[in-house]
Amino acid sequence: xxxxxxxxxxxxxxxxxxxxxxxxxxxxxxxxxxxxxxxxxxxxxxxxxxxxxxxxxxxxxxxxxxxxxxxxxxxxxxxxxxxxxxxxxxxxxxxxxxxxxxxxxxxxxxxxxxxxxxxxxxxxxxxxxxxxxxxxxxxxxxxxxxxxxxxxxxxxxxxxxxxxxxxxxxxxxxxxxxxxxxxxxxxxxxxxxxxxxxxxxxxxxxxxxxxxxxxxxxxxxxxxxxxxxxxxxxxxxxxxxxxxxxxxxxxxxxxxxxxxxxxxxxxxxxxxxxxxxxxxxxxxxxxxxxxxxxxxxxxxxxxxxxxxxxxxxxx
Amino acid sequence: xxxxxxxxxxxxxxxxxxxxxxxxxxxxxxxxxxxxxxxxxxxxxxxxxxxxxxxxxxxxxxxxxxxxxxxxxxxxxxxxxxxxxxxxxxxxxxxxxxxxxxxxxxxxxxxxxxxxxxxxxxxxxxxxxxxxxxxxxxxxxxxxxxxxxxxxxxxxxxxxxxxxxxxxxxxxxxxxxxxxxxxxxxxxxxxxxxxxxxxxxxxxxxxxxxxxxxxxxxxxxxxxxxxxxxxxxxxxxxxxxxxxxxxxxxxxxxxxxxxxxxxxxxxxxxxxxxxxxxxxxxxxxxxxxxxxxxxxxxxxxxxxxxxxxxxxxxxxxxxxxxxxxxxxxxxxxxxxxxxxxxxxxxxxxxxxxxxxxxxxxxxxxxxxxxxxxxxxxxxxxxxxxxxxxxxxxxxxxxxxxxxxxxxxxxxxxxxxxxxxxxxxxxxxxxxxxxx
Amino acid sequence: xxxxxxxxxxxxxxxxxxxxxxxxxxxxxxxxxxxxxxxxxxxxxxxxxxxxxxxxxxxxxxxxxxxxxxxxxxxxxxxxxxxxxxxxxxxxxxxxxxxxxxxxxxxxxxxxxxxxxxxxxxxxxxxxxxxxxxxxxxxxxxxxxxxxxxxxxxxxxxxxxxxxxx
Ligand code: NA
Ligand code: NA
Numbered sequence: 066x067x068x069x070x071x072x073x074x075x076x077x078x079x080x081x082x083x084x085x086x087x088x089x090x091x092x093x094x095x096x097x098x099x100x101x102x103x104x105x106x107x108x109x110x111x112x113x114x115x116x117x118x119x120x121x122x123x124x125x126x127x128x129x130x131x132x133x134x135x136x137x138x139x140x141x142x143x144x145x146x147x148x149x150x151x152x153x154x155x156x157x158x159x160x161x162x163x164x165x166x167x168x169x170x171x172x173x174x175x176x177x178x179x180x181x182x183x184x185x186x187x188x189x190x191x192x193x194x195x196x197x198x199x200x201x202x203x204x205x206x207x208x209x210x211x212x213x214x215x216x217x218x219x220x221x222x223x224x225x226x227x228x229x230x231x232x233x234x235x236x237x238x239x240x241x242x243x244x245x246x247x248x249x250x251x252x253x254x255x256x257x258x259x260x261x262x263x264x265x266x267x268x269x270x271x272x273x274x275x276x277x278x279x280x281x282x283x284x285x286x287x288x289x290x291x292x293x294x295x296x297x298x299x300x301x302x303x304x305x306x307x308x309x310x311x312x313x314x315x316x317x318x319x320x321x322x323x324x325x326x327x328x329x330x331x332x333x334x335x336x337x338x339x340x341x342x343x344x345x346x347x348x349x350x351x352x353x354x355x356x357x358x359x360x361x362x363x364x365x366x367x368x369x370x371x372x373x374x375x376x377x378x379x380x
Numbered sequence: 381x382x383x384x385x386x387x388x389x390x391x392x393x394x395x396x397x398x399x400x401x402x403x404x405x406x407x408x409x410x411x412x413x414x415x416x417x418x419x420x421x422x423x424x425x426x427x428x429x430x431x432x433x434x435x436x437x438x439x440x441x442x443x444x445x446x447x448x449x450x451x452x453x454x455x456x457x458x459x460x461x462x463x464x465x466x467x468x469x470x471x472x473x474x475x476x477x478x479x480x481x482x483x484x485x486x487x488x489x490x491x492x493x494x495x496x497x498x499x500x501x502x503x504x505x506x507x508x509x510x511x512x513x514x515x516x517x518x519x520x521x522x523x524x525x526x527x528x529x530x531x532x533x534x535x536x537x538x539x540x541x542x543x544x545x546x547x548x549x550x551x552x553x554x555x556x557x558x559x560x561x562x563x564x565x566x567x568x569x570x571x572x573x574x575x576x577x578x579x580x581x582x583x584x585x586x587x588x589x590x591x592x593x594x595x596x597x598x599x600x601x602x603x604x605x606x607x608x609x610x611x612x613x614x615x616x617x618x619x620x621x622x623x624x625x626x627x628x629x630x631x632x633x634x635x636x637x638x639x640x641x642x643x644x645x646x647x648x649x650x651x652x653x654x655x656x657x658x659x660x661x662x663x664x665x666x667x668x669x670x671x672x673x674x675x676x677x678x679x680x681x682x683x684x685x686x687x688x689x690x691x692x693x694x695x696x697x698x699x700x701x702x703x704x705x706x707x708x709x710x711x712x713x714x715x716x717x718x719x720x721x722x723x724x725x726x727x728x729x730x731x732x733x734x735x736x737x738x739x740x741x742x743x744x745x746x747x748x749x750x751x752x753x754x755x756x757x758x759x760x761x762x763x764x765x766x767x768x769x770x771x772x773x774x775x776x777x778x779x780x781x782x783x784x785x786x787x788x789x790x791x792x793x794x795x796x797x798x799x800x801x802x803x804x805x806x807x808x809x810x811x812x813x814x815x
Numbered sequence: 816x817x818x819x820x821x822x823x824x825x826x827x828x829x830x831x832x833x834x835x836x837x838x839x840x841x842x843x844x845x846x847x848x849x850x851x852x853x854x855x856x857x858x859x860x861x862x863x864x865x866x867x868x869x870x871x872x873x874x875x876x877x878x879x880x881x882x883x884x885x886x887x888x889x890x891x892x893x894x895x896x897x898x899x900x901x902x903x904x905x906x907x908x909x910x911x912x913x914x915x916x917x918x919x920x921x922x923x924x925x926x927x928x929x930x931x932x933x934x935x936x937x938x939x940x941x942x943x944x945x946x947x948x949x950x951x952x953x954x955x956x957x958x959x960x961x962x963x964x965x966x967x968x969x970x971x972x973x974x975x976x977x978x979x980x981x
Contacts (some may be wrong), residue, residue, distance in 0.1 A: 072684075077731040078548050109727035110684040112435040112676075115428065118934075122424040125684075137935025137944070206853065212938075220858075228850065229861045229938065231440065234627065236543050236553060241624035243850070258546070258553050355941070359933060394884045401892045401973050402907050403885035426921040427928070430951055437872055438865040438947075443843065446836050446871075487883035624848050657835045662871075665836065666879045667886055669872040763888070772886050781888055 067292050068101045069126035069284060072111050072119070080253060080314065081276055082107065083179050085129040088278070088303045095299055100292035102127065117279070121172055126284045129180070132275040133214045140355035141167050144369040146214060147345040147352075149378055151183035152304040161304075162374030167365065168279060175285040177278040178300030184250050184315065185270035185309040186215070189263040191245040193330070200265060200336035202267065210235055210247040218271070219248070221223040222343035229236045235259060250274055260322060268331040269343035345374060383419075383690020390682055391417055391719060393761035404769060405667070408674025415681040429677050436676030437669060440629055442538070444499030446665040447632030449774075451639050452506030453657035458643040458650075460610060465511045467606035471599060477579040477586035479512050480521045481572060487529025488536070488568040489614070497759050499632060501530030501767045502664065505774035513776045516587035520787035521578065523771055523779075528571045528791035530767050531756035535749065536564035540628065541722060542752055548730045551744045555813035559749050562808050563798055570794035578790070609646075613638040632799075670719075671769060679724040688716055692732055702740040703803070709733055710754055710799065717758020718765070725755065749809045750799060757795045760788045825878055825957065832875030842867075862938050866947065873950035877957035881964075883972070892973040904973040908965035915959035922951030942966045 075082045089102045096102075099230065105111075111119050117135035120128040132142030141164065148155070155161045156179075165176040188194075188202075195203045204225045209220050211227025219225045228244050238244045239262040247259070251270060254260050278300060285293065332340050348371060356363045381389075393414055397407035409429075410589035416425030455461040465479060472478040487504050504526045534541050537557035546553040578585050580667055594602075617635050620626050626634055643649035682688040695707070695712045709729075716725050731753075737747040759767045762785045771784060842864045879885055892900050892907075904949075925948045934944035957977035967973040 076548055076727050078550060105686065106683050106689065107727055109724040110680055112432050112680065115431045115435050118431055119428055124420045124424055124428050131399070133937070135937075137941055138932060177929045208850065209855070211858075216858075227858060228856065229858055233544050234441070234540065234629070235548070237540065238627055241621070241627065244626055256547070256550060261554070270522070325530050337816060370495060397910075398888050400903060400907055401887050401889055402910060403887040405885055406911045406914055408908065409918065413914065414918055423921065424949045426917065427925050430918065430922055430925055430948065432871060434947060439868070440861065440865055442868055443839060443864065447840055447843070450836065450840065576894050625851055630843050630847050633840045634847070636840050637844055658836060662829075662836055662875060663831050663879060663882065663884050666832070666872060666875040667884055669868070670876055670879075670885065673872065769886050781890075 066098055066101060067288055068103050069280070069288075071102050071104050071127035071129070072116055072125050073107050073111050074128070074130040075117055076107050078256075080256065080311075081181050081274075082129070083312065084303075084307050085278070088130065088178075088180065088299065088307075091303065092296060092299045096292065096295045100288065100295055114321060116139075119281055120281050123281050123283065124289050125281075125303070126286045127278060127280045129176075129276065129278050129291075132277060135172070135308075137355075138172055140359070141365065141369060142275055143348050143352035144373040145179065145182075145277075146183075146272050147239075147348040148273045148373040149185075149306045149345075149375055150273075150373060152179040153182075153308055155179065155182075155373060156301060156304060158372050160369070162254045163365065163372060165367060169282055170361070171359070173282045175280040177280055177296060178304050179225065179275070179277045180300075180303060180307045181276045183312050184252060184274045184311050186248050186250055186272045188246060188248055188267040189259070190265045190267065191239070191242075191262055193328075194265055194267055196332075196336070200333055201278050202332060202340065203334075207246045208242075210238065210244040214264050214272070215248045218344045218347045222347045232257070252311065252318045255318055255321060258336070260325060260327065264326065264328060266322070266327055266329050267322065268329055269337055269341060271341060272348075273378070381685070383686050383694070386419070386685040387682070387687035387691060389418065390678070390687060391684065394678065394719070396761065397481045399513070404573055405670035405674050408671065410680050411802050412674060412681060413703060415678070415685065419681060419685040432677045432680060433673040437673055442669070442672070443629050444632040445502050445770075446661055447636050448499045448503035449476055449506050449661035449664055449809065450505045450657060451632060451635040452638045452774075454636060454643065454653070455507050455610075456510055457653040457656045457660070458639075458646075458648045459653075460639065460643055460646065460648060461507055461511055462514075463606050463646075464610045465515070467602045469515070470594065471602060471607070474588070475661060476583075476588055477517075477575050479508065479515065480525050480575045480579075480586065483508050483512075483522070483525040484529060484568055484571045484575065486614075487526065487669065488532060488565070489618070497530045497533045497756070497767060498668065498770055500533050501770050502668075502774065503632075503635075505771050506664070509771075509775055513526070518582070518585045519775065519779055519783045520790075521575070521585050523775060523784060524787035524791050525571055525575060527760045527767055527771060527788045528794065529568070530690065531759050531791075531795070532564055532567060534759075535560040535567070535752050537561065539752075540747075541726075541755065544747055545730065545752060548726055549734045549744065551734075551748055554751075555745050556748045558812045559745050559751065559808040559809040560810055563749065563753075563802060565796050566801075566808070570797065571764075571791060574790050574794060586677045590630060609642055613642060629697060664770065668766070668770050669772050671766065675721055675764075675766070679720040682716075682720055683724060683728055688720065688728055690717070692729060696732065696736055702742070705736070705740055706742070706750070706803070709736070710750065713751065713754035714758055714761065717755060718761050718763070722755050722759070725758075726751075743806065743810060745810050745813055746802070746806050750802060753795055753802075757792055760792060762788065821960075825881065825961075827937070828874040828957075829878035832871045832878070835871040835874070839864050839867055839871075859940070862940060862942070864936070866942070869947060870950055873954035876954050877961050880958050880961035889973055900973065901971060904971045907967050908962050908972050909964040912959050912966060915955045915962060919952045919955035919959060922948065922955055926952060 073082050073085050089104055094099050114134055116128045116130050118124050118319055136142050161179055168174040168176040197203055198376045204223045209227050210230050212229060216227060219227050230238055239259055353363055353366055356366060394407055394411040396405060397410055411428050413426055416429045420428055468482055509522045537560055542556050543553055546556045616638060617631050620632050692712055696707050759765050768784055842860045846860040849856040887975055895903060926945050929945035929948055935941040936944050936947060
């Protein structure tokens with residue numbers, strides 16, 4: 066029986082970590098006598114942003130983390146960030162395979178699966194958002210909290226200078242009015258209790274979560290065929306299951322937020338199309354710029370966009 | 381390797397290295413090299429150690445420490461601090477240990493706004509200890525109360541650690557923050573009681589000298605010119621924070637700026653004073669941050685190797701009555717707290733302890749507060765409480781280890797007493813949130 | 816001549832560390848003032864302060880070794896007779912040199928890896944990682960030299976008086 070070690074980027078109580086632990090449980094069930102995953106912990110075991118390097122260097126065999134935490138080494142993760150598809154479609158159309166190949170080539174990592182996909186981001190504000198004559202969102206006067214996931218969009222398109230705060234400080238920053246707007250995924254706002262201060266959700270949502278399981282490639286290749294098959298099969302199944310699970314969680318969260326008085330404000334028509342187009346195009350732009358500096362250049366650029374974005378669905 | 385072997389290896393090496401006199405930061409780094417070699421697969425583990433250190437240091441949350449130190453040093457080197465304390469000395473007359481009381485009162489007020497224990501210890505330490513030492517206070521009368529109030533920062537709101545705990549444990553943030561108010565104030569009262577007792581037991585603990593009688597007008601003038609402006613700086617920062625003008629992490633910068641402006645107004649700002657202040661603040665910061673650099677990875681090695689989780693799971697596997705179980709959890713938190721960093725302890729224990737507390741029928745808010753108290757205590761627990769080292773950095777030369785430990789002890793006892801009282805009277809914590 | 820150049824580098828690094836401390840204060844004040852004036856503060860104010868913490872610590876640490884500012888506990892060394900204390904003290908200093916050399920060596924290795932892989936630190940900006948990690952070989956290398964003064968030099972690291980010492 067083979068055992069591989071694993072760590073996860075977020076604290077154990079967070080919903081995304083719970084999803085990963087479900088996956089681990091399924092592997093350990095299906096893999097009895099063949100393969101077991103030994104979870105060593107979260108950011109208390111290896112720092113959140115050091116985990117990608119740790120799995121690359123073989124200190125730990127498996128990591129569950131957003132691709133954005135190693136976006137410097139693999140700018141192609143922005144294809145997932147900007148995506149409007151889920152892992153189910155990209156597994157079918159070969160997108161996930163391409164991402165896996167890029168992980169292997171650039172980082173010596175096996176990309177096992179894209180979990181918890183199909184969840185997108187909204188802008189959440191304390192005060193009623195204002196719009197200009199053309200219906201575009203006005204960001205002047207917003208004290209917007211940002212981080213490197215959104216900044217290509219917030220800064221380069223919306224023209225906002227963001228206030229960079231760690232997640233742990235956002236609650237008190239909202240409480241004191243240091244920030245009054247933030248991007249966040251559709252789910253999780255209630256768990257973080259930010260809904261105590263945020264009253265408006267701006268639609269449409271943009272982006273996608275980019276959480277995935279990466280495995281050290283040497284370790285992966287050293288595993289017996291049977292173990293690899295179990296890991297890959299369970300991962301593909303969990304890609305599907307997690308989409309379903311998180312969609313129902315989102316519906317629950319939205320209902321709870323509605324009941325507590327969250328107001329939904331939506332951009333319409335051309336303003337909406339521009340907003341969405343900017344979210345993806347500014348992010349693609351960043352991706353292209355960084356890819357160009359790396360070996361291999363922008364060879365995969367067009368294919369990534371084709372496989373990770375459905376333009377028809379957006380329009 | 382079994383968890384207890386890993387635990388013995390890691391704790392054994394750090395205790396040994398510190399005992400033979402290796403600088404604390406270097407002892408952490410040496411133990412980390414050993415641990416990384418064993419648990420992270422040799423050389424590449426050491427690379428990981430450096431990456432971790434980089435992550436641990438480049439955190440905005442560390443900002444208050446150097447800036448509060450700078451504020452305290454400017455206060456001291458410009459002579460503003462001396463003037464204020466002379467005035468307070470005169471105003472408070474014969475009360476023995478008056479500056480110790482001032483420390484507790486000021487420290488409590490200050491903890492109310494600061495969420496950073498290390499930051500407030502740094503400020504109070506650099507502000508008060510040199511002055512009190514100069515005036516003939518025994519060191520336990522200055523160091524003890526400051527270590528005590530440094531820890532208060534965690535339980536009296538606002539407290540970043542309390543918010544994080546509530547988020548991790550999925551309990552009501554506001555309720556946990558409010559729950560800390562009464563116990564926090566009570567703890568400050570205990571501190572005052574402790575100081576009173578110490579001045580009774582040892583007549584020489586604080587200088588007793590006669591104060592000349594002063595007219596009311598003179599007292600008023602002294603108050604307005606020497607005390608109000610300095611205290612005003614603190615009050616202004618508190619107001620700025622409450623108004624949301626600055627975050628707790630940013631407040632320290634304005635504190636330092638405020639003191640600089642004040643010194644300029646009082647015409648005691650010299651280039652030399654600025655230089656000395658920066659050097660003083662830099663020395664303590666460097667010392668403390670290199671320890672942070674080393675201890676962050678040490679915490680992670682305890683977690684990654686399975687040592688700390690093994691300990692936690694082993695301890696809770698005993699099927700005990702609720703009260704005994706609570707004691708076990710408290711003891712585990714204290715033990716981990718001696719060697720691990722606060723946030724790591726929370727990440728590790730919250731997912732295990734809170735469900736357990738629930739099955740034992742504990743109120744989660746009450747349990748959260750007990751947990752915060754244990755973290756607060758661990759910050760000042762010998763041998764490795766980080767506050768002890770920060771304090772050492774600002775204490776007068778020649779202050780011995782025994783002095784710092786014995787100074788901390790009565791105040792640690794106060795916190796433990798508070799925990800016992802909370803167990804007997806849970807309503808002390810739960811009354812305010814229930815309103 | 817070599818010694819004078821070396822000392823100039825050591826103190827130069829400490830001065831930069833001191834200036835960085837002042838920069839922390841200025842960057843925080845600037846960004847708060849901008850925010851409250853209704854402007855959106857430059858993200859680089861925040862990022863430079865975070866990186867400043869690392870550079871400050873690493874650039875100042877070797878100077879602090881010379882100043883005997885790294886706190887240690889005198890327990891065993893205080894209880895030993897003079898001759899034995901000298902041996903223990905020099906052994907401990909040797910161990911410190913060793914620790915610093917290992918970290919300097921691995922730090923240099925890390926820098927090369929960062930350059931080779933083209934690693935970035937991704938916060939508000941994408942910042943080349945080697946520009947941060949370069950601080951490690953420099954700092955630990957010089958700390959090794961400073962600790963070796965307590966191995967070979969006339970001065971001991973330990974005073975023999977019980978207590979925590981700087
Ligand atoms: Na506080
Ligand atoms: Na501690």
